[in-house]
Amino acid sequence: HAPLDLVILMLGTNDCQRQHSLAPYDVARSMRMLAQVAQRPPVEPGMPVPEVLIVSPPVVRMPDDPEHEANFFMEGAPEKMALLAKYYRRIADEIGAHFFDAAVVASVTGEDGIHLDADNTRAIGQALAPVVDGLLGLPLPARGPALRITGP
Secondary structure, three states: OOOOOEEEEOOOOHHHOHHHOOOHHHHHHHHHHHHHHHOOOOOOOOOOOOEEEEEEOOOOOOOOOOOOOHHHHOOOHHHHHHHHHHHHHHHHHHHOOEEEEHHHOOOOOOOOOOOOOHHHHHHHHHHHHHHHHHHOOOOOOOOOOOOOOOOO
């Protein structure tokens, strides 16, 4: 699968689960390591190093039903995830990657408060499409204005 032009990383939701006992900064450090792996010099001479786009996921919400199991294993996750965008943006700046905050265009819905529904998944894809086109140097199709890559 080489050469790669772009690597997109959107991780962190599961890392914020209570069972992992990770602080938002620790989750962000793991994201930094993954992004830097993608930025390593290529195996073969002359291959380009891919662009890296770090995407902060939408913040989970606790289910309304107090008996729902997500209220146990995602306890504290909304507060942790609210900080991920700040840390991910900082990391992207420090390592020369790009950043996009998916919470600007989508939110978590559904019974469990964790997973994206089809409409929100589509919203993220549609918002990322012009960003990806721009990073790859492709002409922007007539989809409307591109969103700012750094979010609000």
